[in-house]
Amino acid sequence: MLHSVSPVGILRSCFKEKFAIPRQPSLAPAARGVLELLPPYDTGEAVAGLEQVSHVWLLFLFHQALEDKPRLRVRPPRLGGNRTLGVFATRATHRPNGIGQSVVRLDGVEPGRLHLSGIDLLDGTPVLDIKPYVPYADIVEQAHNAIADAPPAPIAVEWSAAALAQAGEHARRLGEPLVELIEQCLAQDPRPAYQRPPAERRYGARLWDVDVHWHYPEPQRIRVLEVVPG
Numbered sequence: 170m171l172h173s174v175s176p177v178g179i180l181r182s183c184f185k186e187k188f189a190i191p192r193q194p195s196l197a198p199a200a201r202g203v204l205e206l207l208p209p210y211d212t213g214e215a216v217a218g219l220e221q222v223s224h225v226w227l228l229f230l231f232h233q234a235l236e237d238k239p240r241l242r243v244r245p246p247r248l249g250g251n252r253t254l255g256v257f258a259t260r261a262t263h264r265p266n267g268i269g270q271s272v273v274r275l276d277g278v279e280p281g282r283l284h285l286s287g288i289d290l291l292d293g294t295p296v297l298d299i300k301p302y303v304p305y306a307d308i309v310e311q312a313h314n315a316i317a318d319a320p321p322a323p324i325a326v327e328w329s330a331a332a333l334a335q336a337g338e339h340a341r342r343l344g345e346p347l348v349e350l351i352e353q354c355l356a357q358d359p360r361p362a363y364q365r366p367p368a369e370r371r372y373g374a375r376l377w378d379v380d381v382h383w384h385y386p387e388p389q390r391i392r393v394l395e396v397v398p399g
């Protein structure tokens with residue numbers, strides 16, 4: 170059976186590229202975005218009552234990971250990229266129908282716009298549906314997952330004095346918690362698990378409209394080098 174779906178909105182996110190986005194929601198509470206609803210959901214009627222809810226489920230399209238050929242096994246980055254698992258045992262982005270799901274914090278509701286935080290979604294992500302989080306039904310006290318039982322251990326993030334001053338300035342200009350966002354995202358250690366880069370190798374990612382550059386002076390320590398206009 171073929172069934173077509175169409176987005177109810179498009180997410181405007183702090184994440185302008187896939188690299189350095191946390192692997193799940195809530196890992197970076199300072200990651201914010203606005204979900205702009207599309208007609209006919211943009212008048213306020215479709216979100217009436219939603220202001221009584223603290224978190225929502227987003228069902229969305231991994232629009233930058235869509236593929237024609239089905240994958241039955243995937244290599245989750247969390248397992249070092251060298252072990253495969255069945256696609257249904259993972260939350261990998263390459264999946265049948267390209268559908269993702271995230272629980273995110275709902276910070277504000279306006280007609281046609283939802284203000285969100287703790288997001289793990291790329292800018293421009295098409296959102297297919299929004300559902301209120303229902304704690305009594307969605308919290309499963311005895312749940313376990315031996316593959317991903319706890320969030321990844323954070324690694325240390327330190328700043329050069331220049332980078333911290335630059336981030337502070339951009340944070341004021343953007344009106345966003347940029348210092349916290351950078352620290353929370355980099356503490357997740359965005360590099361693939363198998364990479365042990367030399368200290369001189371620089372990494373970069375775009376958050377909002379700035380490029381953040383960092384390196385690894387030691388394997389488990391990040392130093393932010395600069396935060397410059399993108």
Ligand code: SAM
Nearest residue numbers: 187190191231232233234260269270290291294
């Ligand atoms: N919480 C969701 C889930 O479980 O379905 C997403 C988990 S997935 C492992 C998270 C990663 O998806 C992020 O680190 C980011 O690199 C990637 N991502 C986010 N939005 C995307 C998009 N629209 N297209 C492709 N990849 C995306």
